[in-house]
């Protein structure tokens with residue numbers, strides 16, 4: 298596939314191969330852009346902003362509705378692209394494609410609700426004889442940098458609100474999974490978005506990242522990815538707005554009165570969705586000691602029933618990690634934890650990029666698999682004796698995106714929900730729940746700012762005050 302720069306689909310002599318992590322087969326190639334391409338993308342986007350800022354709200358909404366319709370009409374094609382270039386099974390990929398339609402539809406709807414308000418200028422001396430209001434106006438060129446794990450919907454979470462707000466946007470998709478994002482840009486073009494309004498540039502973050510990020514012309518960087526790249530970007534970005542959707546290490550508390558069958562079932566899914574490569578994936582489960590044994594037994598039973606392997610087979614529950622190197626990295630963390638005293642209850646073996654769904658207990662609190670974001674199919678179980686211990690343990694890690702708790706006791710639910718340090722708490726569900734229109738984002742190392750269309754629109758617009766001095770009034 299090609300990249301879109303200055304309204305032209307462009308190729309380059311140097312290319313990057315996009316391979317299926319399951320069998321290493323070649324799917325396609327994309328251009329390997331360089332710093333000159335980054336400059337060209339930004340120059341085109343600056344011109345694009347002169348067009349996008351003048352598009353009426355009606356036109357923006359129509360383009361977004363049409364784009365959503367195109368994705369809908371080719372849902373299976375989008376799902377296949379997601380499933381082939383990334384880690385998701387075909388069933389997981391279909392869900393992502395359906396969510397992308399919701400994200401675009403919500404962007405169209407919210408574009409009509411970008412509002413300001415009147416300002417009571419008379420509220421302090423010196424404000425008399427003034428009338429005015431503020432509007433929210435587009436911020437300018439938005440640089441959207443996206444990760445590999447949701448290669449379509451996380452792109453939609455940036456392109457949708459950027460277009461809804463009247464901005465121009467440059468997409469830099471993850472190098473291992475660029476195809477779904479490029480397909481979405483094609484759909485925007487087909488829906489009638491003026492070409493200069495959107496650019497997609499493919500290339501390694503390590504090669505073109507600095508040229509994009511440090512350039513003073515983009516007014517905002519909307520980044521989703523790991524904390525390491527996030528830190529570098531914030532260091533060199535200069536004076537521009539920054540949205541950071543970073544990683545996590547999500548905790549779940551299962552209280553003694555919980556519906557254990559449901560808790561086990563939904564937490565297994567939450568731990569192993571997309572082979573655990575999910576920023577809100579379940580990583581640590583703190584279970585009240587009174588119900589630890591039955592919960593552990595059921596959790597392991599359900600995990601053992603998981604079918605892993607070929608992503609394109611309907612019956613497959615879990616596919617490979619994004620590449621063999623990542624699977625080896627996490628296998629190493631499992632072995633390291635085992636050496637330090639952890640017990641592997643099921644899983645732990647690796648075949649190429651496939652790592653079995655793995656459940657551990659007795660994990661030392663300094664093991665990488667406890668402290669770091671695993672971003673893979675492993676989960677740790679821990680017994681706890683009381684709510685304060687559960688909270689202290691859950692909050693002990695320097696991430697805070699989602700947390701979850703299971704209980705039928707309302708008082709306990711409130712205590713835990715308000716005690717958990719994070720951006721969102723799921724009650725009687727796993728951490729792996731997101732509605733695409735809710736505010737989404739984290740605290741601590743999990744990031745800055747919020748996505749979720751209405752909230753992304755706040756970040757991607759800025760207030761402009763219009764104030765009239767009316768001496769004769």
Ligand code: NAP
Nearest residue numbers: 443444445470471472501502506522523526542543544576
């Ligand atoms: P990553 O390695 O940080 O890459 C994310 C994106 O940043 C890619 O497009 C990457 O390009 C680019 N990049 C890397 N270095 C860069 C630089 N110096 N300048 C500019 N761009 C640069 O993350 P990933 O492995 O793709 O994704 C996994 C991470 O994303 C996990 O930590 C996960 O938790 C997080 N995530 C967070 C959310 C959320 O909403 N909070 C959602 C999903 C994922 P290349 O691909 O070319 O390296």
